[in-house]
Amino acid sequence: MTTVTSPLAGRAIGLAAVPDPVFSGAMVGPGTAIDPVREPSEAVSPVDGIIISLHPHAFVVVDPQGHGVLVHLGIDTVQLNGAGFELLVAKGDTVARGQAVVRWNPAAVEAAGKSPVCPVVALEATAESLSGLHDGGDVKAGDTLFVWK
Numbered sequence: 001m002t003t004v005t006s007p008l009a010g011r012a013i014g015l016a017a018v019p020d021p022v023f024s025g026a027m028v029g030p031g032t033a034i035d036p037v038r039e040p041s042e043a044v045s046p047v048d049g050i051i052i053s054l055h056p057h058a059f060v061v062v063d064p065q066g067h068g069v070l071v072h073l074g075i076d077t078v079q080l081n082g083a084g085f086e087l088l089v090a091k092g093d094t095v096a097r098g099q100a101v102v103r104w105n106p107a108a109v110e111a112a113g114k115s116p117v118c119p120v121v122a123l124e125a126t127a128e129s130l131s132g133l134h135d136g137g138d139v140k141a142g143d144t145l146f147v148w149k
Contacts, residue, residue, distance in 0.1 A: 001065075001147060001148065001149045002047060002063050002065055002067045002069075002147070002148040002149075003047075003144055003146075003147050003148075004031075004046045004047055004069055004120065004122065004144070004145050004146050004147070004148060005046050005047070005097060005098070005141075005142050005143060005144055005145060006034055006046065006120070006134075006139045006140065006141055006142065006143045006144075006145050007034070007043045007044050007045065007046050007071045007101070007118070007120060007141060008034050008036045008037070008041060008043055008044075008118055008139075008141055009036065009037045009041065009139065009140050009141050010034045010035050010036035010037050010106075010118075010138070010139060011034065011035045011136075011137065011138055011139065012032055012033070012034055012134045012135055012136055012137055012138075012139050012145065013032075013033050013034070013035050013117065013135065013136070014032050014033060014133075014135030014136065015030070015031055015032060015033050015119060015121075015135075016135075017033060017035075017117075018033045018075065018115075018117055018119050019075055019115050019117065020075045020076070020115075020119075023072070023075070023119040023121070026127065028070065028119070028121050028123070029070070029121040029122050029123045029124065029125050030121070030122055030125055030126070030127040030129075030130050030133075031069075031070075031119060031120050031121035031122050031130070031133075031145070031146065032119075032120055032133055032134055032135045032145050032146060033117050033118060033119045033120065033135075034117070034118045034120065034139060035116070035117050035118075036106040036116050036117075036118055037106070038106050038107040038110065038116070039105070039106070039107065040103070040104070040105040040107075041103070041104065041105075041106070041141075042088065042100035042101070042102070042103050042104075043059075043071060043073055043100070043101055043102045043103075043104065043118070044097075044098050044099060044100050044101060044141050044142070045061050045095040045096065045097055045098065045099050045101055046061065046069050046071060046097065046120060046145070047061050047063040047067070047069055047097055048063055048064070048095070048096050048097050049061040049062045049063040049064065049069075049094070049095065050062055050092065050093070050094050050095070051089055051090070051091055051092065051093050051094075051095060051101070052068065052091070052092075053070075053091065054087060054089070054090065054091040054101075055078070055082075056073075056077075056080075056081075056082035056085030056086075056087060056102065056104075057072065057073045057074060057077035057078050057080065057082075057085060058070065058071065058072045058073060058077075058078075059071055059101050059102065060123065061095060061101075067122065067123075067125070067148050068122075068123035068124065069120065069121070069122060069123065070119070070120070070121040070123055071101070071118060071119075071120055072118060072119045072120075072121070073085070073102060073104055073109075073116075073118055074106070074109045074114050074115055074116045074117065074118065075114060075115040075117055076114050076115070077109055077114050079114070080109070080112060080114065083112075084104060084105055084108045084109065084112070085102055085103070085104045086102065086103040086104070087101075087102055088100045088101055088102060088103060089101050097142070098141070098142050120145055122146070122148050125148060129148055129149055130146045130147065130148055130149075131146065131147045131149065132144065132146055132147050133145070133146045134146060
């Protein structure tokens with residue numbers, strides 16, 4: 001069983017509210033999304049594990065049970081070519097839950113015309129394998145978003 005915690009402070013809004021059909025349709029996988037607080041912050045790891053994919057705008061952490069969690073910082077933010085994002089770890093690093101992975105500014109993303117909404121997705125999971133899905137209300141970094149069993 002894996003508890004997935006919020007990588008950011010903000011408001012949990014659920015995947016259906018993400019302004020991107022690939023995420024809102026759960027094509028990438030089930031999960032939820034965070035509408036982040038509009039201030040410079042660090043996106044932290046939602047689980048203990050290894051960074052297997054790392055881009056300025058997104059990262060995947062795989063925990064010891066083999067569960068991969070995608071954190072995508074904003075929508076269409078790949079088009080910013082890394083501007084405004086600072087990587088704090090490297091691909092292949094072992095990270096602890098709550099450890100800072102990427103420093104970014106959601107307000108700057110919004111100013112650049114992109115949505116700062118952050119999907120947090122259980123990769124290769126079924127909707128039935130997640131419980132306690134947090135898809136409404138304020139969250140702090142480290143609050144539980146869902147449990148993957």
